[in-house]
Amino acid sequence: MADTEHKVKEPLFHIAKRSSIVWWKAWLIRLGAILLALIVSGLVSFLLTKENPLRIYAVMIDGAFGTKRRLWSLGQNIAMLLCVSVAVAPAFKMKFWNIGAEGQVLAGGLASAACMILLGDSLPNPVLLLIMIVASIGAGALWGVIPAIFKARWNTNETLFTLMMNYIAIQLVSFFVYKFSVPKGSGQVGIINRTSHAGWLPVYFDMEYLLNIVVVLMITFVVYVYLNQTKHGYEISVVGESENTARYVGISVKKVIIRTMLVSGAICGMAGLLLVAGTDHTISRDTASGRGFTAIMVAWMAKFNPFFMILTSFLIVFLEKGATEISTEFGLNESFSEIITGIILFFIIGCEFFIQYSVKFRKKEVA
C-alpha cells in the first residue's frame, strides 16, 4: 500500500479498551503504580522539605509499625475500617449508593453507649453485653433501612437520603452527649464506667484489640460467603446489574433493597459497638471519624471483594498513620501528610485505567 503520500498523521497515541488482561500483568501494573507513586511523592517531599525521601519513607514505616503499641493501633484501625467497608459492600454491589455508613455507625455506637450508661450498674455484664449487641445492630439496621424503604416505595434518591441521615445521627449524638455529659454541661461523656468496666468488651490474652480484630475477620468471611455463595447474594448481583432482569426472573427488587440495607446497616451498627465498647469506651460526634466515607473508597478499590478489602484498608490506614508521623517528625502541618496520601492514592486508583484500557502509540511508518 502506498502510505507514503499520507498527508495526515495519525494521532500520536490512542486508547483502546482491553478485552481481557492476564492477572499477573494487572498486578505488574499495580506494582508499577505504587513504585511510581513513591518516586513522585518522594520528589514532592524533597522539593518541599529538602529531606531525604528515603528517610521520609523510613519515618512513615516507623509510624505504622515502629512499636508494639503502634502495631496494635494499626491493626485496630484496619479492622474498624474493614468492618465498615465490608458493611457497605452489599449495598454498593446492588448499586444502592449508600453514603450513610457514617450515620449508621454512629447510631450503633450511640445505642451501645446508651446501654452502657443507663444499664451499666443494674445488670450482670454478660446480659448487658447481649443487650448492647442487639441494640447497636438494631439501631444501625434501622438507620440503614429507612432510606431503603423510601427508595423502594417512592423511589427517592438514596444518595441524598443517606447523607441527610448522617446529619441527623450526628445531631442526635450531640444531643445525647450533652445529656449524658460528665460533669454535667461539660459537653463530654468521658470514659464510660471507668471503674466498673461494665459493658466493655472483654480483653483476651492481654491483647486489647484482639477481640475486635477477630470479630471483624469473622464478619468479613461471612459477608464474602453471603455475597458469593447464597441466593441472597445472587439476587443482590442481579438487582445491581439490571433491575429489569431481576423483575423478569421474579425477584422482588423492593424486597432485595430493603433486606440488603438491613444487613448493611446492621454491620455498621456492629462497627459502632466495636468502636464504643471495644475501643474508645466513650461516644462523641467523631466516633466514626469519617470511616463511613473512606470505606466507600476501600470497597470500590477492592471491587467489592471482602478479602481484597483487607489489603485496601491496610493501604489506607498505613498511609494515614505514616503520613501523620511524617508531619510530627518533621514539624510539618497535617496538610503535608494529606498531600502524600493524595499522590499515592491517585496513582493506585489511576492505574486501574491502564488495566481496563491500553494505550497504543503511533507506529513508525515505513516509507
Added chain:
Amino acid sequence: MQAQKSEVPAIRLEGITKQFGSVIANDHVDLSVKHGQILAILGENGSGKTTLMNMIAGIYFPDHGRIFVDGEEVVIRSPKDAFKYGIGMIHQHFKLVDVFTAAENIMLGLEEKGKFSIKQCEKRVKEISEQYGFELDPSKKIYEMSVSEKQTVEIIKVLYRNANILILDEPTAVLAPQETEKLFNVLRKMRDDGKAIIIITHKLHEVLSLSDQVTVLCKGKYAGTVDTDKTNESQLTEMMVGKKVTLSIDRSEPKNCTPRLKVDNLNYSLKDGTQILKNISFTVNSGEILGIAGVAGSGQRELLECIAGLRKSEGEILYFDPKSEETIDLHSKKPLEIREMGVRLSFVPEDRLGMGLVGNMDIIDNILLRDYRNGKLVFLDKSDSKELAEQIIKDLEVVTPNASTPVRLLSGGNVQKVLVGREIAASPTVLMAAYPVRGLDINSSYTIYNLLNKQKENGSAVVFVGEDLDVLMALSDRILVMCAGAVSGVVDARTATKEEIGLMMIRNKHQKGNN
C-alpha cells in the same frame, strides 16, 4: 434514468482497514460510488458495514487506506470534515432534540454567517421537500413525529448542508413496507438529481429493488462488487455468508390445536395516561406459531410483557393447563406467581442483555437465573446450571471459550442461543419470543427458527414477534397484525399477501377480523 453520470467516482475507498483491539472490523475494503448512483452495502451483522461508513463520516479514523472524494485524496478526521466534502450520514439511531421543531433541529450546529432566521430555514426546508417529494411540516416538534417523519428530518438535515454523498445506515429497519417504498422513491429522485447514495442494509429484496450496484462485506473482508441487474438473491447470500446456504424454513402443519392462552380485552396504559394497548383479544393454540406483525413500537413488546406479568394491565389473560385441564387467570400475577402456579411460560424478551440475561455474569450464572431458588437452604446450587450450560453450548453450538465467560463478551447470535436455550430447557407450554433474530447472522437466525419450530411440534403454543414480513409469513401459522396498540386483524400466514399485511400494519381496522 441515471442522468449526469460522470466518470469520476463521487467517493472512492481504497484498502481501508480498521482494527479494534484484536478484532479486524474492516480488512482492506475497496468501494466506489459515482454521482447519480445508488450503492448498497450488504453484509451480515458484525460484518463491518457501519464501521466502514463511520470512517467516511469522520467518526472513526482508518488505520490504513485512502479515501478519495471527486478524484482527490482527502483526510476526514471529524464529522465537520465530512460535511466539508459534502458527505452526510443518516444514522440508524436518530440524533434529534425531542422538544425542538424540525427546522430548529435542522439548523442546530450550523455555522452560517448572517442572521439567524428560522423563517428562512423553514422556507428552504419546504423547497427541499418539494424538490424530492418529502412530506414534512418544518414547525412540527420532534416528539410529535412518527419514526418515518423523524427519518425525513435527518435526511433533510444533511441535504440542507448541501450533502452530495448520502449514507443511510439501515434506514428501513423501523419502517412499514409502504413507508419503505416512499423512502425508496425519494432516494431514486435524489439519485436522478446526481447525488451519490450509499445504503446499508441486510435485506436482500431491498438491495435488488433499489440499488444500481452492490458491495458485499463478509466478516470484515471485501467480498466483491456486482451490478444489481446481473445478480440474484442466492448469489448475494453466498457472497455474504461465504458459503452456500439453503434458506428455507420447514413449516409443518399444526397438530392437536387446542386453545392454550386466551387474551381478552386487554388494556394497558402508562402512568402518564398514554394508552399503549387497546382492547387486545386473541387466542394462541397449542402446536402452532402465532406471528405478531407490526411497525416497531406498535405495542408488541408491552403485550408480551403484560402476559409475562411484568406490567400491570387490565383485562383477562386465561391459560388452559394441558395436564389438569384447569383454567388459570394469569392477569395481575407476578412472574414468580405464574411460575409457582405451575404455568410453564417461557419468554425471550427483546432486550436480551438488559432483561433476559445479565451481561456481566457468565453463562452458568445466567442459566442459573431461572432456577437459582432450587438450592438447599440459603445457599446457591450451581451444579445443575453447570450441566445445563454445557448442554446448551454443545447442542446449540454456542461459540465461547468456556461456560464461565461473561455473556456480554459473546456475539449477538451466541447471546441469543444462551437465552433461548435456557428458556426452552424449561420445556415450556407457552413460548413467547420478541424479535428473537434481531442482529443475528443468517445461520444463527435459522437455528432459532428451527428451535421455535421444534417447540411447536412438541405441542407448545409459540408466540413470535418479528419484523421481517417474509420470515413471519414463512414461519408462522397465523399472523396477528398490530397497529398503534390495537389488533388490526389475524390472517392465515399461508394465504395472506405481504401487501395485505402491510396495509393492516399502518391502517387500523379497529378490531374487525379478530378471532
